Amino acid sequence: QQQVKQSPQSLIVQKGGISIINCAYENTAFDYFPWYQQFPGKGPALLIAIRPDVSEKKEGRFTISFNKSAKQFSLHIMDSQPGDSATYFCAANQYQGGKLIFGQGTELSVKP
Amino acid sequence: NAGVTQTPKFQVLKTGQSMTLQCAQDMNHEYMSWYRQDPGMGLRLIHYSVGAGITDQGEVPNGYNVSRSTTEDFPLRLLSAAPSQTSVYFCASADRNTEAFFGQGTRLTVV
Numbered sequence: 001q002q003q004v005k006q007s008p009q010s011l012i013v014q015k016g017g018i019s020i021i022n023c024a025y026e027n028t029a030f031d032y033f034p035w036y037q038q039f040p041g042k043g044p045a046l047l048i049a050i051r052p053d054v055s056e057k058k059e060g061r062f063t064i065s066f067n068k069s070a071k072q073f074s075l076h077i078m079d080s081q082p083g084d085s086a087t088y089f090c091a092a093n094q095y096q097g098g099k100l101i102f103g104q105g106t107e108l109s110v111k112p
Numbered sequence: 113n114a115g116v117t118q119t120p121k122f123q124v125l126k127t128g129q130s131m132t133l134q135c136a137q138d139m140n141h142e143y144m145s146w147y148r149q150d151p152g153m154g155l156r157l158i159h160y161s162v163g164a165g166i167t168d169q170g171e172v173p174n175g176y177n178v179s180r181s182t183t184e185d186f187p188l189r190l191l192s193a194a195p196s197q198t199s200v201y202f203c204a205s206a207d208r209n210t211e212a213f214f215g216q217g218t219r220l221t222v223v
Contacts, residue, residue, distance in 0.1 A: 043202055043214030089154055099170060100212060102154035
């Protein structure tokens with residue numbers, strides 16, 4: 001079964017807008033929640049990550065919001081730019097270096 | 113610093129052929145793993161290793177074998193390729209307190 005569910009599958013945003021991608025997980029033992037960014041023909045690269053002891057983490061234009069009781073977390077991209085156009089994956093695991101369980105991915109397109 | 117290196121980048125196999133996808137990391141990481149990426153499915157874990165001589169199965173291990181004789185290398189073997197194994201394969205490495213670093217991927221087509 002899919003332990004991490006991600007939505008939407010695709011997203012189109014105008015330049016300067018806010019992109020929001022949502023994920024939900026099932027396993028309450030998960031304690032590490034990274035977001036990966038992938039450009040065509042490349043491997044995924046870590047964008048930002050959070051642990052469940054905080055409700056929000058911000059790095060530049062990227063923010064993770066975390067709701068432990070609802071078992072949900074989301075990625076917000078503020079002031080979205082065409083260079084942000086990529087596929088984004090949420091993931092979860094019990095510890096940082098271990099086996100990552102990925103969501104299905106969101107293909108983001110930012111229109112100029 | 114090369115990071116995680118995967119070879120080959122592209123491969124076409126005939127059904128029933130065998131091959132090995134190579135993965136090497138130069139960061140002295142304990143953990144290495146193989147994922148396959150299919151449209152709409154995200155990345156799914158095939159096999160995993162927590163150190164030399166130790167491997168474990170992931171979500172989709174059938175049809176694949178691995179071994180880890182050194183810290184640096186973690187090859188993935190397809191014993192008898194099937195069209196269902198057409199995919200993009202990613203190798204990753206990590207330590208207990210680091211992010212997972214991914215290679216550039218191997219695009220495999222089985223005809």
